[in-house]
Amino acid sequence: MNPKDFLGLESSLDPVDRQVVDTVRSFVRDRVLPDAGGWYDRAEFPRHLVGEMAKIGLLGMHLEGYGCAGTTATQYGLACLELEAGDSGIRSFVSVQGSLAMFPIHAYGSQEQKNEWLPRMAAGEAIGCFGLTEPDSGSDPASMRTHARRDGTDWILNGSKMWITNGPIADVAVVWAQTTEGVRGFLVPRGVAGFQAHEIRQKMSLRASYTGELVFQDVRLPGDAVLPGVVGMRGPLSCLSEARFGILFGVVGAARACYEAALDYTIGRTQFGRPLAANQLVQRALVELMVRVNRSYLLARHLGALKDAGGLAPALVSYGKMENVRAAIEVAREARGLLGANGISLEYPVIRHMTNLESVYTYEGTHEIHTLVLGQALTGLAAFRG
Numbered sequence: 001m002n003p004k005d006f007l008g009l010e011s012s013l014d015p016v017d018r019q020v021v022d023t024v025r026s027f028v029r030d031r032v033l034p035d036a037g038g039w040y041d042r043a044e045f046p047r048h049l050v051g052e053m054a055k056i057g058l059l060g061m062h063l064e065g066y067g068c069a070g071t072t073a074t075q076y077g078l079a080c081l082e083l084e085a086g087d088s089g090i091r092s093f094v095s096v097q098g099s100l101a102m103f104p105i106h107a108y109g110s111q112e113q114k115n116e117w118l119p120r121m122a123a124g125e126a127i128g129c130f131g132l133t134e135p136d137s138g139s140d141p142a143s144m145r146t147h148a149r150r151d152g153t154d155w156i157l158n159g160s161k162m163w164i165t166n167g168p169i170a171d172v173a174v175v176w177a178q179t180t181e182g183v184r185g186f187l188v189p190r191g192v193a194g195f196q197a198h199e200i201r202q203k204m205s206l207r208a209s210y211t212g213e214l215v216f217q218d219v220r221l222p223g224d225a226v227l228p229g230v231v232g233m234r235g236p237l238s239c240l241s242e243a244r245f246g247i248l249f250g251v252v253g254a255a256r257a258c259y260e261a262a263l264d265y266t267i268g269r270t271q272f273g274r275p276l277a278a279n280q281l282v283q284r285a286l287v288e289l290m291v292r293v294n295r296s297y298l299l300a301r302h303l304g305a306l307k308d309a310g311g312l313a314p315a316l317v318s319y320g321k322m323e324n325v326r327a328a329i330e331v332a333r334e335a336r337g338l339l340g341a342n343g344i345s346l347e348y349p350v351i352r353h354m355t356n357l358e359s360v361y362t363y364e365g366t367h368e369i370h371t372l373v374l375g376q377a378l379t380g381l382a383a384f385r386g
Contacts, residue, residue, distance in 0.1 A: 004260055007294050009301070013078075020075045023056055024082035032086035037346035039208035043201070045089060046208065047169065054124030058083075058094050060102040066118035068102075073312075074304035077249030081300070085253030088356035089209030091246070096165045097121060099242035101128025104174050104185055107238070108229030113187060117172060129170035131161035131188075131214050132236050138163075139369050140384075142233050146216065147178040148186060148226075155226065157186060157194075157219040163363070167212025168199040174227075175214070176236045185227035185235050194219040205359040241314050244364045245307060248320035249300045251328035251360060252293065254353040258328075259289040261350050262335035265342070276338075285338055289331050296324045315377040322370035329357045 002008070013021065031049060039046055053059060057069035062076035071079075076098075084091035102121050105113055120126035137143045146159025157177060167173070173188045173195075188195055194217045199210060227235065263286055266277040276282050303320045306312040332354035336343035344351045361367055369384075376382050 003263060003290070004256075006290055007298075009294065009297055017072075017075055017078060020071065021078050021082060024058070024079045025085075027052070027056060028082055028086035028090075032083075032090055033349075036087045036090075036208065036349070037352065039089070040087070040352050041207075041346055043203065043207040045093070045169070045210045049090070050093075050124040050127065053094065054122065058098075059124055060098040060106070060118065060122045062098065063102060063106045063118075063122075066106070066114060067122035068106075068118070072304075073245065073307040074301065077246060077300060077304045080246040080250040081253040081256075081297075083253065084250035085257045087208050087352065088250070088254060088360055089206050091250040091253070092165050092206060092209050095243050095246040095250070096130055097128055099246055100130030100239050101166075101170075101172070101174050103242050104130075104227060104230075104235065104239050105187070108185065108227040108235060109187075110224065110228050112224065113227070117187070120171075126171040127166055127169055129164050129166040129173050129212075129214075130236075130239065131164055131167075131173050131175035132240075133161060133163050135160060135162045135213075139366055141176070141236060142183070144176065144178060144183070146175070148184065148221075149179070151220070153223040155186065155221045155223065157188065157216045157221060159216050161214040163200070164197075164212050164214055165206075165209060165363075167197045167214055168210045170197065173197075173214055174239075175216070182231045183233055183235065184231060186221060186225050187227070188216070188219065188221065188225070192219055192221070205355045237314070240364055241317050244317045244321045245303070245312070247360060247364055248303060248317065248324045251324050251357065252296045252300050254357060254360075255289075255293045255296060255324075255328035255331040258332045258335035258350050258353050259286075259293050261348055262286065262289060262338040265339050265348070282338065285334055289334055292327045292331050296327045299324060315373055318365065318370040318373040321365065322367055322374070325357065325361050326367065329354070329361060332357055 061069040061071045064070045080091050105117055121128055132141050134144050148155045148157045171190050175186045175188050176183055196215045198213045266282050267275055269276045336350045336354055339350055342348055372383050
């Protein structure tokens with residue numbers, strides 16, 4: 001028995017899936033883990049790794065053409081898992097770049113927009129962000145106040161977006177705004193007059209990730225800045241489903257890292273003349289961690305297979321995001337306790353994963369919102385409004 005792959009699930013991967021896992025795991029081992037604690041401590045995103053991630057095909061990897069790798073959904077998920085075993089901030093960058101910025105351009109953009117942005121974004125030469133959440137509109141994005149109005153052939157954009165991953169460093173923002181036609185998506189490049197991006201500081205979670213506020217004051221955009229292929233909330237919600245799919249895989253990596261840290265620590269740590277892992281209470285805790293990690297991995301693989309077969313409904317993505325994030329947080333908190341005082345030290349990965357997961361618990365749909373999505377799927381009744 002391999003305690004770090006108790007069910008032997010990795011042996012069921014096909015050769016291409018295995019190659020994806022090995023490639024990303026090696027990248028994380030060599031280029032992320034040695035410095036992850038320092039990046040977290042300094043609240044620093046390792047921007048120098050963007051080009052390296054592009055070279056191994058991680059940016060927009062599940063998209064076809066334009067320099068993208070064109071992998072399966074499962075392969076994309078497995079890559080997210082390995083990235084988040086390193087740090088949630090690194091996986092968040094890849095998720096936002098590929099699923100929230102490149103995906104809407106790929107799915108709804110004009111041919112000119114695709115040609116202009118997708119090859120550069122796949123190569124890591126341009127960074128994107130996704131502007132949906134607002135200071136007063138998080139779980140209810142349809143109530144957004146950001147709006148765009150026509151002025152001749154141009155658009156005039158006003159409003160603000162909050163908690164935007166990659167916002168301070170993005171070369172292009174995919175911004176969703178109310179119009180007389182319904183919600184539309186706009187491509188807003190860095191440097192356009194009236195557009196500012198401010199970094200949000202003093203975060204205690206996802207510190208190795210840049211988060212920003214986007215402000216638009218009479219931003220004039222040409223008519224071809226709008227994404228022509230979608231009108232209404234279907235556009236941004238489809239992007240969120242893509243990103244949530246990466247999350248439900250990614251958090252399994254964070255949970256696995258915490259479990260493995262706790263296993264190694266309790267076997268190697270001697271108290272009262274024997275290893276901590278020789279105690280019944282510790283063994284019970286380790287078994288629970290192992291079961292949760294394996295159960296989450298099985299769920300992710302199942303949902304990945306459904307997505308590759310074209311049958312993954314949004315409610316199933318909510319199921320995976322809700323359950324796997326909850327399980328990962330439980331694993332991280334229990335592992336932190338097993339490490340005792342060392343559990344709060346950045347010498348070990350557990351406290352970093354534990355605090356990062358608090359952000360993952362909230363973004364891309366809170367735990368409560370996903371609960372209501374599933375409640376509606378079960379009953380046919382929407383409970384989002386009183």
